[in-house]
Amino acid sequence: MSTNAAARGEWSRSGSGRRAGEMTDPPAVVTVRFHRFLPYWAVLQTDLRQTAQGWLFVLWIALVVIGVCGFFLYRVGVQQEAGLVQSAAVLCAEALRAAFLGSLAVVVILSVAAISSERGTVADAVLSRGISRHQYFLARQHARVILVGIAFALISTGIIAAGSLLFRGEADISLSGAAVVIGLLSLLLAVVAAVGVVLGALTNSAVLGITIYWLLLYGGGLLLMLAPESWPGPERELTRLRYVLQGYYSAAYYGRIALTAIAIAFAATICGLIGFSRKDV
Amino acid sequence: MGGPGKRVPRGETIVAEDGHGWIVETQHLTKIYRNRQIALNDVTLTLEPGCVLGLLGPNGAGKTTLLRLILGLHRPTAGSVRVFGRLMTPNAADIRRRIGYIPTNPQFPRGMTPISYLDYIGRLFGLPRDVRKPKLATLIRAVDLLPHSGEPIAHFTPGMTARLAVAASLINEPDLLIWDEPTHGLDIEARRSMLELIKQLASEKTLILSSHNLSDVDEVCNHACVLNKGQMIFHGTLQDLKGRIRRNHYELDVDGEHKAISKAVGVLRGLKDFIQVVFRHRRLDVKLGEETPNTALLAQLFQVLHDHKITVISVRTVGMQTEQAYLDLVEREESRGFVRLYPASEAA
Numbered sequence: 199m200s201t202n203a204a205a206r207g208e209w210s211r212s213g214s215g216r217r218a219g220e221m222t223d224p225p226a227v228v229t230v231r232f233h234r235f236l237p238y239w240a241v242l243q244t245d246l247r248q249t250a251q252g253w254l255f256v257l258w259i260a261l262v263v264i265g266v267c268g269f270f271l272y273r274v275g276v277q278q279e280a281g282l283v284q285s286a287a288v289l290c291a292e293a294l295r296a297a298f299l300g301s302l303a304v305v306v307i308l309s310v311a312a313i314s315s316e317r318g319t320v321a322d323a324v325l326s327r328g329i330s331r332h333q334y335f336l337a338r339q340h341a342r343v344i345l346v347g348i349a350f351a352l353i354s355t356g357i358i359a360a361g362s363l364l365f366r367g368e369a370d371i372s373l374s375g376a377a378v379v380i381g382l383l384s385l386l387l388a389v390v391a392a393v394g395v396v397l398g399a400l401t402n403s404a405v406l407g408i409t410i411y412w413l414l415l416y417g418g419g420l421l422l423m424l425a426p427e428s429w430p431g432p433e434r435e436l437t438r439l440r441y442v443l444q445g446y447y448s449a450a451y452y453g454r455i456a457l458t459a460i461a462i463a464f465a466a467t468i469c470g471l472i473g474f475s476r477k478d479v
Numbered sequence: 480m481g482g483p484g485k486r487v488p489r490g491e492t493i494v495a496e497d498g499h500g501w502i503v504e505t506q507h508l509t510k511i512y513r514n515r516q517i518a519l520n521d522v523t524l525t526l527e528p529g530c531v532l533g534l535l536g537p538n539g540a541g542k543t544t545l546l547r548l549i550l551g552l553h554r555p556t557a558g559s560v561r562v563f564g565r566l567m568t569p570n571a572a573d574i575r576r577r578i579g580y581i582p583t584n585p586q587f588p589r590g591m592t593p594i595s596y597l598d599y600i601g602r603l604f605g606l607p608r609d610v611r612k613p614k615l616a617t618l619i620r621a622v623d624l625l626p627h628s629g630e631p632i633a634h635f636t637p638g639m640t641a642r643l644a645v646a647a648s649l650i651n652e653p654d655l656l657i658w659d660e661p662t663h664g665l666d667i668e669a670r671r672s673m674l675e676l677i678k679q680l681a682s683e684k685t686l687i688l689s690s691h692n693l694s695d696v697d698e699v700c701n702h703a704c705v706l707n708k709g710q711m712i713f714h715g716t717l718q719d720l721k722g723r724i725r726r727n728h729y730e731l732d733v734d735g736e737h738k739a740i741s742k743a744v745g746v747l748r749g750l751k752d753f754i755q756v757v758f759r760h761r762r763l764d765v766k767l768g769e770e771t772p773n774t775a776l777l778a779q780l781f782q783v784l785h786d787h788k789i790t791v792i793s794v795r796t797v798g799m800q801t802e803q804a805y806l807d808l809v810e811r812e813e814s815r816g817f818v819r820l821y822p823a824s825e826a827a
Binding site: 231232233234236237239240241244248318322323324327328331332333475476477479 | 512547550552553554568569570571572573575576578580582585586587588589590599600602603604605606607610647651
């Protein structure tokens with residue numbers, strides 16, 4: 199290690215880069231300017247890049263694409279060989295339902311692991327620098343929410359576009375209905391990711407957090423299935439997707455669902471901010 | 480460090496003479512993990528500017544816990560930490576901007592090169608591009624990683640990883656450096672370079688070094704803090720620590736007739752306060768009592784050797800001084816047991 203450089207003015211406060219013996223004038227004191235939100239952007243950008251390149255994310259996208267392609271190829275085969283005419287909205291809704299439920303399991307892992315998997319020395323390397331817990335938490339959460347939201351929006355757009363093209367004879371998908379479905383499903387998955395990051399920040403191990411969240415989501419979904427018809431259960435809402443795609447939906451109803459989901463995410467984020475800034479890492 | 484070196488009774492506060500200017504100040508710092516493990520117990524210490532503090536203690540003594548509390552990575556169960564006069568909390572990012580930290584076995588985000596990693600760390604400190612980029616280039620050069628600046632960190636050797644960690648800890652021009660076992664896992668050459676760097680940095684910065692290697696602490700530190708089972712059992716200057724050594728065990732390499740040496744050994748064994756005198760392989764091992772000043776006993780020893788025409792080739796104290804003093808401290812602390820609950824001043 200060339201240690202002389204370390205001892206020279208190269209990293210001294212003066213920042214002049216000259217040896218002390220060579221100086222004739224007193225060194226000009228350079229005040230280092232700090233960008234307050236740069237740490238947030240650094241964590242956000244790094245997390246977006248690393249998560250997008252991570253094996254779990256790639257596997258998720260690959261499985262969904264392969265599954266949807268297989269499903270549509272089978273349906274196209276049925277249509278062409280058996281001559282059964284099928285509704286594009288119905289087929290797209292089925293594909294979207296499967297993609298959503300499958301994605302839920304992966305999004306739970308992706309989101310809970312955002313903070314909890316880095317506990318220890320990797321988190322030390324970040325949190326011991328000039329970043330607050332709040333910024334770190336928000337950067338991690340926003341990165342996962344953005345990635346999950348955008349990824350599923352692209353997946354669902356692809357599914358609807360492919361369905362519309364492949365089953366052109368029975369193209370009964372309305373543009374506004376498709377937009378509502380894409381927006382709603384992406385938003386719900388993004389909310390799942392937001393709450394997952396909170397759970398990951400508050401639990402002491404990733405495995406524990408993932409287990410709790412899976413139980414909450416799938417157990418809660420099961421309980422809502424048993425609830426009265428007036429309650430918005432996940433199964434019921436996913437079954438209704440075909441009608442929404444055809445343009446039969448209540449904007450106010452889905453607006454309420456979206457607002458409720460955002461409120462849940464917001465409340466969870468507040469809890470996460472408070473809890474994480476009080477936890478050891 | 481505030482005050483002279485001394486054994487710190489439970490809960491005692493060391494107050495600076497002027498009461499100002501501490502770099503680090505902990506008050507009754509206690510950390511209990513989930514009501515199961517007491518990692519740190521009532522530690523009160525202060526660190527003044529320019530101090531190079533060696534944090535010593537056996538495994539599980541609480542060294543890393545203390546460092547993590549100082550950095551705000553852990554929250555104290557009781558007590559407080561003030562750094563640069565301000566209370567350290569998990570959200571105190573502005574205080575941490577003035578600290579450079581190297582954890583034990585530093586790990587790095589996957590897929591990064593030294594350039595991208597240092598750029599990332601620079602951004603975490605909020606350093607703008609025009610400050611960050613020249614600085615990271617200078618640091619990569621300084622730590623000799625220029626030929627490897629484009630390689631993934633995952634393929635680095637422990638020595639290269641340590642150098643990168645050093646560069647990362649210096650990118651923000653910190654006033655306080657906290658290095659947790661910086662020589663851990665390094666080969667002889669890398670360790671030597673690290674120690675030289677620490678010596679040079681010590682001239683302008685305040686350092687806290689946690690280490691198991693007492694010779695490292697002996698070489699680069701001017702103050703020491705000894706922890707044992709979460710309790711601080713000593714803090715003060717290194718000289719004070721060495722002053723605690725039992726100065727009564729010596730080894731002398733001698734030359735002379737075997738008969739004369741045996742005779743001299745016999746004479747020495749007959750003298751008062753010569754607890755042990757053993758001659759083996761031309762080496763005289765002498766343990767002295769503590770009641771008489773050792774200078775008087777050594778004068779007697781040399782007189783006897785002179786009378787028997789024995790030549791002394793070398794004289795040395797047994798064991799490394801700092802190591803001996805450290806071991807003595809830990810040993811005494813272990814034997815105190817319940818006594819530590821009742822300091823002598825209170826008992827009186």
